Amino acid sequence: MTACIHRCRPQVLEFECNQNYTKFCRSDYPNQFSCKPISNTVHKDQDQDYDDDLWLKIKDEARSDVDQEPILSNYYFTAILSHSSMESALADHLSIKLSTLSLPSGTLYDLFVGGLTEDQDIVRCVKDDLRAVKERDPACISYVHCFLNFKGFLGCQAYRISHKLWLQNRKILALLIQNRVSEVFGLDIHPGAKIGRGLMFDHATGVVIGETAVIGDNVSILHNVTLGGTGKSGGDRHPKIGDGVLIGAGSCVLGNIGIGEGAKIGAGSVVLKDVPARTTAVGNPAKLIGGKQNPVKVDKIPGLTMDHIQYVNEWCDYTIKTTPINPLNPSPLVLHEPLFNE
Numbered sequence: 422m423t424a425c426i427h428r429c430r431p432q433v434l435e436f437e438c439n440q441n442y443t444k445f446c447r448s449d450y451p452n453q454f455s456c457k458p459i460s461n462t463v464h465k466d467q468d469q470d471y472d473d474d475l476w477l478k479i480k481d482e483a484r485s486d487v488d489q490e491p492i493l494s495n496y497y498f499t500a501i502l503s504h505s506s507m508e509s510a511l512a513d514h515l516s517i518k519l520s521t522l523s524l525p526s527g528t529l530y531d532l533f534v535g536g537l538t539e540d541q542d543i544v545r546c547v548k549d550d551l552r553a554v555k556e557r558d559p560a561c562i563s564y565v566h567c568f569l570n571f572k573g574f575l576g577c578q579a580y581r582i583s584h585k586l587w588l589q590n591r592k593i594l595a596l597l598i599q600n601r602v603s604e605v606f607g608l609d610i611h612p613g614a615k616i617g618r619g620l621m622f623d624h625a626t627g628v629v630i631g632e633t634a635v636i637g638d639n640v641s642i643l644h645n646v647t648l649g650g651t652g653k654s655g656g657d658r659h660p661k662i663g664d665g666v667l668i669g670a671g672s673c674v675l676g677n678i679g680i681g682e683g684a685k686i687g688a689g690s691v692v693l694k695d696v697p698a699r700t701t702a703v704g705n706p707a708k709l710i711g712g713k714q715n716p717v718k719v720d721k722i723p724g725l726t727m728d729h730i731q732y733v734n735e736w737c738d739y740t741i742k743t744t745p746i747n748p749l750n751p752s753p754l755v756l757h758e759p760l761f762n763e
Contacts, residue, residue: 475548475564476507482565500569508537508544514569515579519601532594536582543581549618550577557621557641557727572606573622580610587612614648617664624670631659637682641724643670651676651693663698667723685723685731701731 483501487494504510512533513526520526537544554567554574561567567574579602586595595612603609608628610616617638622628627645630636633656634648646668650658660674663681669688674680681698690707700709700716711717719731 475551479507479565479568482563486563486565501565507547509534511547511568511578512537515575518575518605519579519598521601524597524601533579533582536585540585543578543585546581546618547578550574550620553619553621553639553641557725558623571625573608573625573628576602576606576608576610576625577616577620577622579606580612580614580616583612584614584616614659633657633677634659634662636662637664637666639664639722639724640666640668641727642668643672643688645671647673647675649673649675660692665722665724667727667729669729683719683722683724685719685729688729 480501483497487497500514501510504513512530515533516526516529520529537547551564551567551574554571555561555564558567561571579598583595583598583602586592586598592612599610599612606625608622608625610628610630611632611634613632614630614634614636616630616636617640619639620636621641622643623641624644628642629647629649631649636642636648640662648660648662652658657677659677661677661679662668662674663679663684665683666680666685668674668680668686669690671689672686672692673690674686674692676693678692678695680686680692680696681700683699684696685701686692686696686707687701687703689705690703691705692702692707694707696702696707696709697716699719700711701719702709709716721728721731723731
């Protein structure tokens with residue numbers, strides 16, 4: 422095994438962070454309800470020791486994996502154990518994944534490691550995303566497993582770097598990274614979108630997020646979700662997703678609409694109107710469980726609990742009635758009882 426090739430450090434990228442996202446469980450949020458932080462411990466992203474412990478944990482997990490599968494020793498050494506920091510390892514891993522013959526990994530590494538090194542806010546987002554996946558996805562067996570293999574996590578971190586390039590007006594380079602992420606990982610996040618911390622893309626295949634979309638903190642999004650526009654007009658045209666939202670698989674949220682904090686979008690829904698905080702919207706077109714006059718309130722943060730079926734038994738009373746077949750009209754009349762009020 423050979424050590425990683427030392428690359429020239431790029432010039433400092435003067436990133437300006439515009440992600441002034443509101444805190445989870447805002448004090449000014451009406452009808453505030455109790456919630457838990459991203460992890461069982463209080464956020465310690467300002468605590469350098471805690472950050473270092475996460476990287477040490479990843480390296481320990483890598484050594485344990487090598488003990489179980491010695492044939493992966495070279496892979497784990499190159500990807501994890503030879504690096505002194507998470508920033509270096511992530512930049513190296515992404516550069517290898519996204520490189521092409523005409524866009525070598527060395528060039529991408531210099532770009533990625535420069536962004537990660539010079540903007541610690543990105544690094545804090547990376548760590549919160551990593552913890553979010555480990556805590557919310559039962560298929561994630563370890564931090565190192567997510568770090569190396571989860572394309573939703575990797576695609577999101579590549580987006581974070583491209584977003585900074587977009588804010589620097591380096592749009593051609595940002596769009597190039599977007600395209601490579603789409604080709605390699607199967608999710609398409611426009612670099613102009615704004616995404617908070619503690620995000621989890623579960624599976625991530627088919628996720629599409631438009632240019633003016635905004636996603637808050639502690640949001641969980643499953644596969645084949647679209648946060649898109651409704652036509653070809655420009656301007657602010659994409660959804661705004663509040664903190665703690667859960668968006669089920671196959672859902673489409675279209676237009677410049679708001680999904681309130683702690684709301685839940687059921688799988689396969691098509692959302693065309695605002696969804697109030699702490700409510701559940703399902704169907705095509707999506708409607709609120711309980712009706713818009715008195716919607717059923719979600720008592721926990723769905724983006725953290727990942728509960729897709731709460732209140733299902735209370736509204737899943739859909740029935741189909743048929744009339745006897747009329748010989749003159751062989752097609753029976755089908756009457757649908759609504760799942761919930763408008």
